[in-house]
Amino acid sequence: MENHNEPLYLYPVWIRLWHILNALFCLTLIITGLSIQFSNPTIIVKFRAAVAVHNVAGVLLSINYLIFFLGNLFTKNGAYYVIEVRGFFTRLKSQFHHYTIGVFKNENAPFPVTMESKFNPLQQFSYVAIMYAVLPLVILSGIGLLYPEITVHSLIGISGLDYTDLLHLLCGFIVTIFMCIHIYFCTFGKTTLSNFKSIINGYH
Amino acid sequence: MIYRANVRPAWVVLVLLLCFAIAFALAKSSDSSSSGKKAETQEYPEKVNLAKFKNSETNELCLKCHGQSKYAYENAETKKVVHKRMYSELIIKRDEFYVSNHKGFKCTDCHSEDYTTFPHSGNLRMESKANCLDCHGGDDKYAKFQFEKIDSNFMASVHSQKHSQDFTCWMCHNPHTYKINARTNENLKETIIYDNLICLSCHSDITKYELLTNKQKPNILVKHEWLPNQASHFTNVRCIECHAQNKDTLIVAHQIVPKSLAVKKCESCHAKNSILYASLFKYQVQENIKKQGWFKGLFLSETATIGPDQNNTLNIISLVLFGFTILIILIHAVIRIQKSH
Numbered sequence: 199m200e201n202h203n204e205p206l207y208l209y210p211v212w213i214r215l216w217h218i219l220n221a222l223f224c225l226t227l228i229i230t231g232l233s234i235q236f237s238n239p240t241i242i243v244k245f246r247a248a249v250a251v252h253n254v255a256g257v258l259l260s261i262n263y264l265i266f267f268l269g270n271l272f273t274k275n276g277a278y279y280v281i282e283v284r285g286f287f288t289r290l291k292s293q294f295h296h297y298t299i300g301v302f303k304n305e306n307a308p309f310p311v312t313m314e315s316k317f318n319p320l321q322q323f324s325y326v327a328i329m330y331a332v333l334p335l336v337i338l339s340g341i342g343l344l345y346p347e348i349t350v351h352s353l354i355g356i357s358g359l360d361y362t363d364l365l366h367l368l369c370g371f372i373v374t375i376f377m378c379i380h381i382y383f384c385t386f387g388k389t390t391l392s393n394f395k396s397i398i399n400g401y402h
Numbered sequence: 403m404i405y406r407a408n409v410r411p412a413w414v415v416l417v418l419l420l421c422f423a424i425a426f427a428l429a430k431s432s433d434s435s436s437s438g439k440k441a442e443t444q445e446y447p448e449k450v451n452l453a454k455f456k457n458s459e460t461n462e463l464c465l466k467c468h469g470q471s472k473y474a475y476e477n478a479e480t481k482k483v484v485h486k487r488m489y490s491e492l493i494i495k496r497d498e499f500y501v502s503n504h505k506g507f508k509c510t511d512c513h514s515e516d517y518t519t520f521p522h523s524g525n526l527r528m529e530s531k532a533n534c535l536d537c538h539g540g541d542d543k544y545a546k547f548q549f550e551k552i553d554s555n556f557m558a559s560v561h562s563q564k565h566s567q568d569f570t571c572w573m574c575h576n577p578h579t580y581k582i583n584a585r586t587n588e589n590l591k592e593t594i595i596y597d598n599l600i601c602l603s604c605h606s607d608i609t610k611y612e613l614l615t616n617k618q619k620p621n622i623l624v625k626h627e628w629l630p631n632q633a634s635h636f637t638n639v640r641c642i643e644c645h646a647q648n649k650d651t652l653i654v655a656h657q658i659v660p661k662s663l664a665v666k667k668c669e670s671c672h673a674k675n676s677i678l679y680a681s682l683f684k685y686q687v688q689e690n691i692k693k694q695g696w697f698k699g700l701f702l703s704e705t706a707t708i709g710p711d712q713n714n715t716l717n718i719i720s721l722v723l724f725g726f727t728i729l730i731i732l733i734h735a736v737i738r739i740q741k742s743h
């Protein structure tokens with residue numbers, strides 16, 4: 199689908215390292231999170247284990263997030279996350295059109311991967327939303343639940359923990375949905391597996 | 403309008419985080435200052451004027467000695483004044499007695515008249531003491547407290563079944579200090595802590611515990627280790643919510659069940675039909691609705707703290723949305739594969 203020939207070095211080592219760890223922690227958190235949410239604590243050992251693993255994985259994910267955050271603050275990879283507001287909606291629409299209709303007609307991707315822009319508009323939007331809105335909120339609300347005594351005690355009469363819990367569940371759910379869509383969209387490379395190879399060896 | 407927003411989102415997040423941290427710090431400091439004020443204004447009935455209490459004059463004759471940690475009397479033979487220590491169990495704390503429910507009674511309403519002489523006769527040790535039902539049983543005035551039902555529940559509880567006759571009402575409800583709480587106190591937290599301290603008066607105090615049993619006292623903190631956020635649970639939930647059979651009424655939770663029957667499932671509380679709504683919380687919500695109207699009473703009361711997803715709707719919605727996502731992905735994939743052939 200893409201029309202460049204020599205491979206582009208798009209994923210520096212630190213982003214690959216961050217990404218693989220992030221994926222592993224997310225998977226762990228989703229699995230343990232679900233088993234906590236739908237727990238049956240009569241099997242208390244398993245429940246406690248799930249809580250412990252969830253807590254540890256959450257802390258590790260937060261530390262790992264710092265790699266992503268600092269890396270994209272200070273290296274040139276961060277430029278890929280700058281959304282150009284002008285015409286962004288139009289570009290989103292044409293990318294959406296490509297995914298819903300274009301791919302079935304074997305049309306070329308409207309925004310081929312280049313060294314200047316490695317994400318198509320939908321990728322860019324979803325990555326920014328996940329990495330700069332949802333993950334920070336998951337981390338913050340997670341800290342609030344880990345240390346319930348620091349959480350604001352009540353806001354208009356409802357325990358602060360309720361909001362925190364709700365936010366944590368909501369964001370966790372969004373990450374889960376994102377992951378499913380993300381992995382599926384990663385099959386849209388030159389071949390089904392080529393993007394997965396890229397995020398491991400760095401070359402697109 | 404043409405403009406380029408070329409700010410890296412990481413900077414935006416950094417600025418937002420900073421704002422959040424400042425707001426959080428401000429909220430925390432106002433939180434702690436307001437709770438500080440509350441503690442100051444709480445009335446402390448230490449220096450109250452005793453004369454205003456009914457029978458206080460007669461009762462002071464007893465409290466002269468029993469109201470403090472030492473007492474004095476004149477030895478009839480040596481004519482010397484002797485100072486002695488009062489056994490701690492025999493000390494009646496004035497500040498607690500005069501705010502308790504029984505504050506209007508004379509000591510001799512329940513204790514023998516013979517106590518009015520000193521030294522007290524040794525035979526008085528054999529005096530049988532009244533318990534709750536002796537006064538409160540079969541009295542219409544107290545019908546709403548359902549003392550008879552409390553008694554039969556107590557008889558079925560482990561406290562009664564597993565211990566000797568020595569386990570009486572007084573083990574938990576000290577007649578000299580007992581103060582009705584849930585019905586009069588709007589502060590749910592205070593009621594919860596008051597009630598839990600009753601349980602802890604034995605279950606965290608080996609000397610009192612040993613009076614009733616030869617078993618080794620279990621360590622409550624260790625026993626409840628499985629419970630996440632132990633401290634939050636201990637200060638926000640009454641022990642009896644999980645350890646007593648709750649029969650959908652406010653007061654009658656006296657049937658303490660064996661530990662094998664104690665509630666251990668999170669969803670017993672954090673779900674639809676939470677057991678917490680069977681008694682204290684239900685009562686508080688009803689009271690709040692009466693006082694503050696339907697909306698505020700139901701949604702904005704402190705009782706709305708046992709989990710945001712009371713009726714499982716969020717779980718169901720999220721499962722449906724998740725299924726939908728997977729379905730769309732599958733359909734998309736199938737069409738893609740078909741078209742590429």
Ligand code: HEM
Pocket residue numbers: 208209213217220221224275278316321325328329333373377380381384393394395396397
């Ligand atoms: C097993 C799970 C995952 C797999 C197989 C996977 C796969 C991939 C692949 C193939 C790419 C390269 C294509 C591209 O640049 O768009 C990629 C990039 C990316 N993924 Fe994932 N991913 C997974 C989980 C996640 C999770 C959980 C997150 C975030 C919560 C995430 C966030 C990202 C981001 C932000 C990029 C772009 C990185 C950059 O180049 O700056 N991924 N992923």
